[in-house]
Amino acid sequence: MRIISGKARGTNLFTLKGNDITRPTLDRVKESIFNIIQNKIQDSIFLDLFSGSGAIGLEAASRGAKLAILCDKDKNAIQVIEKNIEKTHMQKQTELYMCDYELLIKNKIDNKLDIVYIDPPYKSNYAIHAIKLLLEKGLLKKDSIVILETDRLEDIEKELNSIDIEIIDKRKYGRAEIIFLQPKNHLGEKDSIKPN
Numbered sequence: 001m002r003i004i005s006g007k008a009r010g011t012n013l014f015t016l017k018g019n020d021i022t023r024p025t026l027d028r029v030k031e032s033i034f035n036i037i038q039n040k041i042q043d044s045i046f047l048d049l050f051s052g053s054g055a056i057g058l059e060a061a062s063r064g065a066k067l068a069i070l071c072d073k074d075k076n077a078i079q080v081i082e083k084n085i086e087k088t089h090m091q092k093q094t095e096l097y098m099c100d101y102e103l104l105i106k107n108k109i110d111n112k113l114d115i116v117y118i119d120p121p122y123k124s125n126y127a128i129h130a131i132k133l134l135l136e137k138g139l140l141k142k143d144s145i146v147i148l149e150t151d152r153l154e155d156i157e158k159e160l161n162s163i164d165i166e167i168i169d170k171r172k173y174g175r176a177e178i179i180f181l182q183p184k185n186h187l188g189e190k191d192s193i194k195p196n
Contacts, residue, residue: 001013001015001027001053001055002027003055003058003059003062003088004027004030004031004034004059005031005034005059005062005063006059006061006062006063006064007062008058008061008062008088008089008090009062011062011087011088013053013054013055013058013084013087013088014053014080014083014084014087015053015080016052016053016076016077016080026173026176028173029173029176029178030055030056030059032171032173032178033117033147033171033178034059034060034063036169036171036180037115037145037147037180038063040114040115040145041060041063041064041065041115042063042064042065043064043065043066044060044064044065044066044114044115045065045066045067045069045111045112045113045114045115046060046061046065046067046068046069046113046114046115046116046117047068047069047071047109047113047115047116047117048060048068048069048070048071048117049071049101049104049116049117049118049119049120049130050071050072050101050118050119050120050121050126051070051071051072051077051081052072052077052080052081052119053077053080053081053084054070054080054081054084054085054096055084056117056119057069057070057094057117058070058084058085058088058090058094060115060117061088061090061093061094062088062090065093065115066093067093067094067095067111068090068093068094068095069094069095069097069104069109069113070094070095070096070097071096071097071098071099071101071104072098073098073099073100073101075098078096078098081096082096101120101126101130102129102130102133105130105133105134105137105139106133106137109137109139112138112139112140112141112144113134113139113140113141113144114141114144114145115144115145115146115147116134116140116144116145116146116147117147117149118130118131118146118147118148118149119148119149122150122151122152123152125159127148127150127156128156128159128160128163131146131148131160131163131165131181132163134146135163135164135165135183140183141183142182142183142185143182144182144183145180145181145182146165146180146181146182147178147179147180147181148178148179148181149176149177149178149179150176150177150179151175151176151177152177153170153172153177153179156177156179157179160179160181164183164184164185165181165182165183165184166181166182166183166184167179167180167181168180168181168182
């Protein structure tokens with residue numbers, strides 16, 4: 001696993017070994033996601049929930065995000081992220097939290113977010129709850145992008161119908177489904193990402 005582009009391009013990242021809790025996003029999937037949102041990254045505030053090794057948040061920081069907020073409740077994951085932040089020299093552009101995602105959203109974030117990446121454990125309902133919390137706390141702008149990685153697209157789509165958020169793009173990479181979302185009050189202005 002490595003940083004694909006930006007000032008830390010080519011840096012090989014530490015990964016979690018033998019850990020069933022985390023599931024790294026493949027480089028080809030990560031590259032496709034960042035190609036889609038490339039026009040939104042510069043000077044953005046980027047939240048990487050369920051960060052694992054921190055690869056997504058650090059990719060955003062490498063590509064010019066003003067701040068990448070990384071969160072994981074697993075101690076081993078946090079230790080790996082700390083090493084990766086140091087290796088990529090991204091200390092000034094990152095904030096790292098070892099806590100549950102609910103606590104982070106409710107109590108730790110002061111700024112409105114431009115991009116949110118949610119890659120929770122598969123077979124969990126954390127993603128929907130996280131999106132609800134982000135909306136309730138007013139942490140999304142009208143043109144914020146929420147990116148959700150899941151392997152149960154149909155179930156997620158049904159649950160999203162009850163939330164004030166709109167699917168603007170979907171991609172499939174093997175088992176992984178990537179869903180791009182924006183708050184519903186942004187309908188009619190869906191040109192803020194440029195899918196390839």
